[in-house]
Amino acid sequence: MIRLYVRADLAPGTTLTPTPEQARYLTGVMRLFLGSELLLFNGRDGEWRATIAEVLKRGIVLRAEEQVRPQAFGPDLELIVALVKKSRVETIVEKAAELGVRRVRPTLTRRTNVEKVRLDRLDAITEEAAEQTGRLDVPAVDDPARLDAILDGWDPARRLMFCDETGGAPAFAALTAAGPGPWAILIGPEGGFAPEERERLLGLPFTTAVSLGPRILRADTAAIAALTLWQAALGDWDR
Template sequence: MIRLHVPQPLSAGAAVLPTLDQSRYLTQVMRLKAGDDLLVFNGVDGEWRCSIAEALKKGVILRAGEQVRPRGAVPDVHLLIAVVKKAALEFAVEKATELGAARIGLVTTRRTQGDRVRMDRLEAIAVESAEQTGRLDVPGIDLPVKLEVVLDGWDAGRRLMFCDETGGAPAMQALAAAGAGPWAILIGPEGGFAPEERDRLRALPFTTAVSLGPRVLRADTAATAALTLWQAAVGDWER
């Protein structure tokens, strides 16, 4: 069944107004008509079965029926990724959403050489990925911030999985030893971290430096691999 993310509150009998683009998708692409059902979520109220109450030229009106799923717990893992080229960054956001990241933060480092970031495009990719994968929330995406600023304001209660291309403990082993709880995963730029950045990261008490294997991975591949390892070791895959 079609799934749609909306920002509006959801409750039994509530009228829901999709955007014009969403309305066109429902009626012109998916060929839905009055009386047809779809699933709707907003990241707060769970998932609801809705029906098309009216199909107008300027959009459709949905009517919420019953709640299908309440919102459950979200894996408490954030992805921090250095700004990289457009295609790689979009791929990383898409896969991070699919793999359950609760939040995605963009960072700039000494060697960052990425393109200008289109936040609206990244947010649209996250919404579409959430709709397709059955998530009941959409990860927030933070504007780019300098790595040193992020570390200066770090919450020491959240462990940081530092994916170090120069080497570290095997990821699965290190994660299992550190245990579950709030985590973040840090992925660097194409040129890797500068020596002074690496030294600071390794000295922080909340950091776990890990290796993602013997091969040097692209940033988008590394983000996907790291989230996969985290989910397998301490995430929600066993549920």
């Protein structure tokens, strides 16, 4: 059944108007009609069975009928990723949403070559990924921030998986030894971390430095590999 992310509150009998783009998708692409059923979620109220209650000249009205799944969240995992080219950033954000990340934090490092990002585009990508994967929440995407600023405001209760291109412990073993809890994964720019950044990261008590193997990976490949390893070691794949 088609799933749709909405921002309105959901409760029995609630009616809402989807965006024009969503309405065109439901009626023009998916060929739904008056009375057709679909699933709605907003990241707060669980998942709801809904129907198309009205078909208007320039849109439709949806009505929430009953909750079919209570609200649930995945693991407390963040992805901190240095900005790279637009297409690769979009791939990283899409795959992060598919792999269960709760928050994406774009960062600017010493060797970052890109400083701007379209947050509206990335938000749309996370929403589509959440609809497709069946998750009940949509990961947040932050404004880009300097890596030093992120580390200055770090909560030490959150472990940091530092994907160190110069070496580190085997990822799966290192993660298993560190154990569960709130985590973040840090992926650097395609030029690698500057020596002073690496030195600071390795000196932080909450950092677990890991290797992603003997090959040099592009940022998008590294992000997918790191998220997969973390999910296999500490995530919710056994549910």
